[in-house]
Amino acid sequence: MQKSYSQITGRKNVYTAYYSFNAVFQRRLSYAQLPTANFTASPISGCSPLVVNFQDLSTGSPNAWSWSFGNGSTSTLQNPTTTYFTPGTYTVRLTVTNVNGSNTLTRTGYITVFEPPSVNFQLLILQDVFRCVHNSPTCLLRVQAIQMSSGSGALVTGPLHL
Structure with missing residues (x-):
């Protein structure tokens, strides 16, 4: 009678026994596990x-x-x-x-x-509403603040969410 193992993990001792006329023969098999990269x-x-x-x-x-x-x-x-x-x-x-x-x-x-992002946007003025459209296709662009003149010389500064 033989027993075979198709997959063994870790360090194991495998004994194979052969039965013949009430006699038992044993053979010790050892193997070493190689690493698997991941x-x-x-x-x-x-x-x-x-x-x-x-x-x-x-x-x-x-x-x-x-x-x-x-x-x-x-x-x-x-x-x-x-x-x-x-x-x-x-x-x-x-x-x-x-x-x-x-x-x-x-x-x-x-x-x-x-590529690093390049700033490419348009500022559209529709009545009293400012709309910013950006075209940075590969990387997300986050504008921290925008500063512009209101025409009277005053600067408008503040966060801009795209």
């Missing part, structure tokens, strides 16, 4: 400069990490941070290592960096 990042897209925090989600008890962020920066920290200054898409690679070996995960085009 990670997430936040945010994965945004305007330049984009600060991205990476989180290691690897299994198999890794004890060393080697990151390549695609922007010329590398790290050996478990949970690093990097900044992307140039617009484009970036491939991120993580290699994890434990006493039994290593494993690499590459995510192609994982990070997307957009």
Whole structure:
């Protein structure tokens, strides 16, 4: 009688017993688990400069990490941070290592960096109502305040919500 295991996780001792004429033979099998690289990042897209925090989600008890962020920066920290200054898409690679070996995960085009926002808006004056229309397609634009002349030389200042 034989028992086989299709998937075993962790360090296990597997005994295979063969029964024949009331005799039992045992064989001890050991195996070592390799690490499996996995990670997430936040945010994965945004305007330049984009600060991205990476989180290691690897299994198999890794004890060393080697990151390549695609922007010329590398790290050996478990949970690093990097900044992307140039617009484009970036491939991120993580290699994890434990006493039994290593494993690499590459995510192609994982990070997307957009151009910094440019201020492009129109101020429409309809009767006594001012309406501001902005056209910044790739990144959110938050206007803190607007300052304008009312025609009489007085300046009107205040927050503007788009």
